[in-house]
Amino acid sequence: MPARRPRPHTPRSGLRAARRAQARATLTRAKAHLDDLALYPQPVRIDRVRVLVVGWLFRLPWFGRFDGYASWNLILLRSAELMSDDRLVCHELCHVWQMQHRPLRMPLSYLRVGYARNPYEAQARRAASDMR
Secondary structure, eight states, X not given: OOOOOOOOOOHHHHHHHHHHHHHHHHHHHXXXXXXXXXXXXXXXXXXXXXEEEOTTGGGSTTTTTOSEEEETTEEEEXXXXXXXXXXXXXXXXXXXXXXXXXTTHHHHHHHHHTTTTOHHHHHHHHHHHTOO
């Protein structure tokens, strides 16, 4: 099998690399903040956490009210500008942390108590509110 040729550098691939670097930097700041809070026995693990911009998803009725959404090791954002929003990324990373410690209980809690009165949502709001 012939060796793979490296893909040529395009402006778009440079933009993706810049977004990945920006997301990683924001995640690192959010992790440092959450680690200081020590809400759970183990610190949040970010090595497999990905941050993606999926604007089309947030045009759907259920997601329209959110700017970000977390699902296990994935953080979805409405727009690229939100990648530098430390508080939003910290809020969503707190949900990732919650799911790392309570992978079934946390997501199922939204079915049990809803969004507005959910204790996991309140915890994530508090964690992000005192982010510098």
